[in-house]
Amino acid sequence: MENFEFYNPVRVVFGKGSHKEVGQKLAGHAKHVLLLNTGSSYLTTSGLLPDIKQSLTAQGIAFTELTGIVANPHFDKVEEGINLVKQNHIDFLLAVGGGSVIDTAKGIAGGANYTGDVWQDLYEGNVEITSALPLAVVLTIPASGSEVSNPSVITNTEIDHKRTFVSPLMYPQFSIIDPEIFYTLPKKQIAYGIADTTTHIFERYFTQTKHTELIDGLCESAMRTIMQIAPKVLADPTDYDAWSQIGLSATMAHNDVLGMGRQQNWDSHEIEHEVSGLYNIPHGAGMSVIMPAWMTYVYKANPDMFVQFAVNVMGVSLNARDENAVALEGITRLKKFYTNVLGIPTNLRGLGVPDQSQFEKMAKGAVRYQDGQDNTLGQFKPEHWQDVVNIYKLAF
Known part of the structure; x- marks a missing residue:
């Protein structure tokens, strides 16, 4: 810690x-x-x-x-x-x-x-x-x-x-x-909001900091709660008790309790901001695309962290499978949660991004590349603008 x-x-x-x-x-x-x-x-x-x-x-x-x-x-x-x-x-x-x-x-x-x-x-x-x-x-x-x-x-x-x-x-x-107050929200806004909340936890959860068991557990509990309760508010937007859990989860996800004592990341948000800023995509929808792509691109920098997520949050069984397979299955199940439960696309094409022509421009914007200055983004696995382009390609 x-x-x-x-x-x-x-x-x-x-x-x-x-x-x-x-x-x-x-x-x-x-x-x-x-x-x-x-x-x-x-x-x-x-x-x-x-x-x-x-x-x-x-x-x-x-x-x-x-x-x-x-x-x-x-x-x-x-x-x-x-x-x-x-x-x-x-x-x-x-x-x-x-x-x-x-x-x-x-x-x-x-x-x-x-x-x-x-x-x-x-x-x-x-x-x-x-x-x-x-x-x-x-x-x-x-x-x-x-x-x-x-x-x-x-x-x-x-x-x-x-x-x-x-x-x-x-x-x-x-x-x-x-x-x-949340009872009258359109289902799309509910879905985007829930997706956004999960990514605020992910940006804190995936870390290279060791000995963070307490906060790891709090993050995992919050993620499981959100995924358990999300179908309830979508099925019945007037379920006060379900909304109480979602509302408090969103607040806890970003008041920084879940970030105590650990290195945080936030590169996925910077990568997404370039997309929503250019294409006017709802932020939660953009994060549901960028976050799984980022996970897929960086998981080998700390596969144990992604295995932990897959097992403790997404319910993947270890069995005799290798750690890469377990980690990737966790990411796949997260994408299914976004698509099957929340009804949100998990690729940029589904959000209306027509082609890859703006990827380099967005990637350089994300890392604040200027006049040949080669900046990096993120803490989990520092990314140059070329890495960000690859993440956009995975998300496309």
Whole structure:
């Protein structure tokens, strides 16, 4: 196990009707809130947004709305939000949504007080901010784990770059998770969200760090739970108990408890960001394609880890089979879970990527290759841009 320092300041408020408490939670901390959401009609017809607005009004908290946020959220919404903050003297952000809305809120929170170039310095660069606006979350889909994490992943559509801005100042102050809110989610969104959750665990689980038995077991338990419960929420989206397990799993998958004391990876996410940034593919769908391809490409760098996954999570029997066969069978069963249970394609063609013409461009973007500089990506098995091209080919 490696030395580590764990920090996660997010207060999680979980349970039925908890979204109605948002005004009370903000009372004394906010005077004028920027209320971010997608603008989808279901937020109103379901009663969710009216409940939240009523809760804010009851506490004398003014609000200005920012709507129209889309999947793979765009930088222009971050800019629009920063302008609204300055024009309306907004002192708190409230994101009502999933990862796209929350990541937009984080970008606004981190960029509102920054006087430089927000995109170039914070998303493309690594400038550290010294202040941020406070934010809170009412979660509408369990998937990204953004409700308990601090990155903001945003696409700049002018240059087709999808980049991540991270700061410890951008953790939400609190996040409300009410599983009843998830009842009206379309099945595709449920499936994409579940796939995304599994990959957040994988990025932490597959490691070269030794003596991590406790966290290995927690990761494996979370993965088994997700795979056991997923068919239940897909069959009955109003199953509160099943949603409670999925919702809490998504939160646990990304609050970094499962990353303690181990080297983490995250190259699969960087590889996928290039795909979804260019082709506007839902992130969870893209991860269900990239992750098995990455596994297939790198498993020989630590076959024992993949055998452990195959046996402890995917139920593969060791018998007399060699470790390569066991490891590959585990990956095959994961792909079957994505396709047969979640109904998601596991190749890029199935997601609408027409050919391999952009693979080199995407691979160089993933490793931040520039002016001949040969960077690598990942910790489990460091990959050059040529390796990333091979992963895209396996995924195609």
